[in-house]
Amino acid sequence: MTEFGKDLVVTPTPIPGLLVAELPVHGDSRGWFKENWQREKMRAAGLPDFGPVQNNVSFNDAVGTTRGIHAEPWDKWVSVATGRIFGAWVDLREGDTFGAVFTAELDPSRAIFVPRGVGNSYQTLEPDTAYTYLVNDHWSPDAEYSFLNLGDETAAIAWPIPLDEVEISAKDLAHPRLAEVRPIPPRKTLVLGASGQLGAALRRALGDRPHLEYANRSDLDLTDPHLASARRWRDYETVINAAAFTAVDLAETPAGREAAWTANAAGVANLARLATEHGITLVHVSSDYVFDGTKDGAYGEDDPVAPLSVYGQSKAAGDIAATTVPRHYVLRTSWVIGEGRNFVRTMASLAQRGVAPRVVGDQVGRLTFTEDLAGAIVHLLASGAPHGVYNVTSSGSPRSWADIACAVYRLSGHDPAAVTPVTTEEYFVGQDGPIAPRPRNSMLDLAKITATGWTPRDVDAALQEYLAAGHGLS
Structure with a gap:
C-alpha cells in the first residue's frame, strides 16, 4: 500500500550513482497526487540534473510479470504510477563494481535513479501495475546496449516469485550470463x-x-x-x-x-x-x-x-x-x-x-x-x-x-x-x-x-x- 506523507529523501546505494528516492504522496478518500519529477526540488535533494527528453510507461496486467535485465546507454528515472514492483539493478559498467546487485520494492511513494550502464529489471507484485521511466536520450539503432539473464547465478537475485512460475519474454530468457556480458564503457x-x-x-x-x-x-x-x-x-x-x-x-x-x-x-x-x-x-x-x-x-x-x-x-x-x-x-x-x-x-x-x-x-x-x-x-x-x-x-x-x-x-x-x-x-x-x-x-x-x-x-x-x-x- 502506498505510504502518504513522506519527506523527499534521496539515499545512495552500493552501486555508484544508483539513488533511491522517497517521494511525498498526498492522498485522501478520492485518491492521491505526487510530483513524479520536480527538477528544482529533486536537484536540491541530491538527484542529478539529467535532462530527460522522453517519458515511457510499461503497463503490466498480471502479478509476476518479469522484465529485464537491460542496461541502456542513458540515464533513467524510474517510478511506479499504480501497483507495486520488486526491482533488481545490476551494475554492467566497466569498473570495480561490475556485477554489483541492488534490490528494492517500488510503489508510487518510492522511485529510483538508474545511471547509464546499470541494468534495470523488475517483477510486478500487484495486478495492473504501471511502471514509468523518464530517459535522457531517444532510442537509436547506433546505441550500445548490454543485457544480463534474469536467472544469472552470479547475480543470484532473490526474485519473490520464482522465474519458472512467471511470464518472461523469449528475448529476456535468451540474455547472456554475467561471464559473457560485455561491460558498458564510460561515456x-x-x-x-x-x-x-x-x-x-x-x-x-x-x-x-x-x-x-x-x-x-x-x-x-x-x-x-x-x-x-x-x-x-x-x-x-x-x-x-x-x-x-x-x-x-x-x-x-x-x-x-x-x-x-x-x-x-x-x-x-x-x-x-x-x-x-x-x-x-x-x-x-x-x-x-x-x-x-x-x-x-x-x-x-x-x-x-x-x-x-x-x-x-x-x-x-x-x-x-x-x-x-x-x-x-x-x-x-x-x-x-x-x-x-x-x-x-x-x-x-x-x-x-x-x-x-x-x-x-x-x-x-x-x-x-x-x-x-x-x-x-x-x-x-x-x-x-x-x-x-x-x-x-x-x-x-x-x-x-x-x-x-x-x-x-x-x-x-x-x-x-x-x-x-x-x-x-x-x-x-x-x-x-x-x-x-x-x-x-x-x-x-x-x-x-x-x-x-x-x-x-x-x-x-x-x-x-x-x-x-x-x-x-x-
Missing part, C-alpha cells in the same frame, strides 16, 4: 586541438583508452553546419576544447580577424549549444588577453573582461558562450609553455648560440606549463569541483618576460646579463605588419583553483624542471 571524452602543445599534454595525462578521442580541425570542424550529426553526442561525457586561433598579431589583419572570431567565438558557441543539448561537460581554455592589464594586482575570475586586441575580444566572446553550458569549466591561463615553439625554448636556443636578446620588461605575469594545465583539467573533472571559471597558472611572484629570459640563461649555464630589458614600444619598433596590444599585467589570482585541492607548481621550480628535461634542445 567518451573528446579532446579538441590534439596536435597543439596542450593537446599533447592532455594525451599524456589522459592516455589512449578506448573511450578517449583526440581530434584536430581536420577531424572535426566546429563551424561545419552538419556538426550536430558529426558524432552521436549523447555518448560523450566531456569535451575539452584545447583548440584556438592564437596568432595574436595576425588576428589584427582582415583575414586573421575572421579566423580568430571563427575559431575562438563562433566555433565555441556551436560547441556550447551541443554540450547544453546533450548534457556534456565542456572544458574550455581561455586567456589572460580577455583583460586589459590595467588592474593593480592579480585578476580574479569575477573581474570584468576588457580585451584590448582582436584575439582577446574573440576569446572573451568564446568565454561567454562556454559559460552558458550548465556543466562548464573555463580555465583562464597565461604564457603557456609546452612542446613545440614557445618563449622558453626560443630563449634557451638563443643562449646556446651566444645571442644577446632584447626582451620585453614591462609585461608581467606567470608561465603556465602545459603539464600543469592538463593536470588542473584532470583534477577538476575527477574531483567534481563546482562548475565555473578558474584561473590556472604556475605559482610564485610576478615576472616580466625579461626576468624569465634571464632565468632561462642562468639555468642553462649562460650569463643572464646578456638579456637587455626593453619596453613593449621599443621591442616592436621597426616590425612589419600590425601589432596587437598586450596586457601589461597578466597576473591571475589562483585562490579559487587551490581551494579545490589542486596545488600549482612554483614557476621557478617548474622552469628548472622543464629545462632539465631538455625538450629537444641540444
